[in-house]
Amino acid sequence: MSGHVSGAGPSRRQVLRGGGYAAGLALGGGLLTAGCQPPKGAVGEAVAAEPRPSYYPGDYDRMVRASKAERELTIYSNMDTYNWKPIVDGFQKHYPWVDNIATTNLGSSQVFERYNAEEAANQQKASLLVSGSPQNWLDFVSGRKLLDYASPELPHLPSFARPRPGLYTFSTDCIVMVYNKVLLGEHERPDSLAGLITLVRSQPKRFKNKITTYSAGMSFGLAIHDTYVRTRQRQGRDAWATYDALLPFTRAEESSGPMLDKVASGEYLIAYFASSTIVFPQMAQVGEVVTWKFVADGTPLFLRGMGVPAKSPHKNTGKLMLDYILSHEGQSNVSRGGFTAYRPDVPADAGHPTYTSVTKQVGKDNVMLIGYDFGTQKEQDAFVKQWEGRLG
């Protein structure tokens, strides 16, 4: 992907030296964070500059050259620095002149509020937005604020890679079930919602207030629960029956962090619909007491969206980063950063399932893509009310 490197800009030797330096850094970082962070050794070795895939258009170099004048990239995202590290390191190996990459970590809606306010004052900072907030993306797209960019990677990706013009899918993060394995024996850990219902009904006293999920009162949780109900209803099944059975036992949380923490402490026994982006990276730490499974009868996959704003200050670099994230190498680094990659040619491993591996495991019918298909504000409000009314 960086055959351009030897032609223009820094010499090959400089690049290799830079790569070695990056590898040294990564190694040092790896040593320091050994045993506590998933993306360790993310860019372990200095890879030789690999030629750009043949399907990239001939004039791609124009964009690359233009990025040399920009030299910086500000990303607004709802992710943390350590999630970005493998991606940013990998990107900089191909485009070493982009030496100033700032990833500002905000709430999923704050990403858009911040951009909107800055745009109103004509003070745009961000050239790439990444966030998992479907409603905000829909507003952003309908407000024509997104650059309608066609990535050369698109033919090599599934159809949901570009849900709307200019709006791309960053990852398809799986939503899983989490258990306290000290308090629940092997046979007591259901791998489906149906199994969970049977379990809590068999011992109502033991499970009262001891299971948790995302609150439908916040956008992320609403998206999960709403998608579950819609998908099931489309399949001609009564999805509310699941919530009728489970919600009276449930205490709702706002984020997977506290869910996981409280499952570990024993305050909760089971969390259904917890986010893998938080659970997987933490398994190295909480593995003593916590374990997880896919939900065999309904695994939601959350489409995290990304796009280059139409009025961004460093458009070319933003587009390069977008293409990189969609590329084979980029998606592998997305996976190392703790997310679920969806590019078909990216292999899965034990700690890093991919869209392909999850679909294979739970079956196509039981995978529920959380995309951009929502009801009106009124319908959503009604949904939240119904959902919250069922809580115990």
Next chain:
Amino acid sequence: MADVIETPQARDDAAHRAPLPAPRYRRLLGAPRERWIQYGVFAVLLLLVLAPVVPTVWQSLVSKPLYASGGALDPGNYARLFTDEGFGTVIVNSLLLAALTTVFSVVLAVVLSVLLVRVRVPGGRVMGGLLMWPIYISPLVLAFGWIIVYGPAGYVTSAVGHLIGAEEPWNLYSIFGMALTSTVALTPIAYLYCSNALRMADSSLEHAARTCGAGPLRVIRSVILPMMRPPIMYSALLIFTASLEELSIPLLYGKPVEIELFGSFLYDYGLDEATPDYGILGAASVLFLAFLAVLVTIQGLVLRNSRRFIAVRGKATRVHRFDLGRLRWAGFAIAAGYLILGPGLPLLGLIARAFTQVLSPLVSPLKVLSLGNFQIIFGYSEYTGSIGNSLIVAVVGGVAVTVVAALAVLVARRSGFRAAKAVEFTALAPQALPGVIMGLGFFWTILFVAPLRPLQGTLTAIIIAFGVAALPAAFGAIAPMVMQIGGELDAAARSVGADWWRTFSRVLLRLITPALLASFVLVFVNMIKAFSAAVFLGNADSQVIGTTSLTLWTNGNTGAVAALSCLQIAITAVVVVAAGRLFKVNAHA
């Protein structure tokens, strides 16, 4: 402190002072310099406070976000706020929480400060220091410590549950549980104010009481406690408003059991929604501001006759400690019991969490001992950078806010300035602005006032926002002490020819140095743990400890949050001790 406040001109004057004739002061445009200083202080305060307030009030009156064009003037936000079905419950719950917290903290602080400052209690000095510790950590982290120890699956909860054979001996996730936790978080504020006032107390009044045959308990009840009214009123107001807008404790305790409070209500509307309803946010904070105006007025009425609280007069006295005999052990038990149960055990839980991979009564902590949490912090330059940023923010902010607050107190309480009352109100107004609003307000002001735009995303913007938020605390730390100092000292200075400013810099300033130190410490700890405003104002290069904790927290890195808090506590302790030493040297120089 003296060096910071003294103007070069004042020093210059001092150097060329003639031995006998009264000093002459230069006049600027025909007005004495005090007029300029007073108007200047008022103008600066007004600008600082109006910067976040104006966009907020404006927002409360328009239907769309400020940045969107086409918003029409529309009082509908207020109508929607009052017709929101949950809002009534939110108000009742929040007032209940605020009232409980205020009563608990003030009573505790008064009892503890009398015990530890004025009574001979074994280990009193050490315990007084320990009492301040909860103020070093953010309520988020304290609440998280409380959940580890007293939560439904907490260590003490399980132990007591086993002992008495109950599954759940108590319910931390209740208004009462929230009140206890915020009490621990906010008691240090009240203690700081009360203990300062007690150290300054005028022994001659007590001696008079003793002469009339009053015993130590009687003196405490009839002389010392009534003298403490100014610190009690200031701290009560601060604690009341702080607990009214408190966010993290309601989020942590209230969300799982669906108890909604003012802070979490604002959060739901402002940060959590896909399309934040800024109109409701604005309307709610304007209401809050109006409510505070009433409280400040009440406070003013109670402290109307401020001459009654004067304790420091021209004649110096030494603070005397009462000997209660064997009763002193009862005092010791009260103070030690609170310290262990309130902040002690949860802090221990926090430290244990920092050094383990997972903390749960279900596994032995020794099996999961790890330095991993600290390695996360030190492994990324962004995280270590946020510690440095926080230090800069807190030190620069601590000095700047203390200077501004001292001047504000001086103008408000010690001058013939026409708008003295307005100065006081302006300085106290920021406590009506929840951090979320403060951040948003400054964010908008910086965006829309062109000359301010370079400030966007800088540490300076964060210092200003955090500083304005901390101003009432600093004012409250200094004002009671100034009120305790008799006016005859000023009069003496004025009669030998000093003007208003020199009276301050040569007489008052020296006397209120302990209060300035208290103010610096308070502002420092407030600013090193603050975060809500920085969520809006910071960017990737200007992260502070609070925002880093927040991202770590939402990503499930609770161990790293605990580790970061431990580092923050350590840094704060070092700075506070160092500042104490430094200031003491200055005070005696």
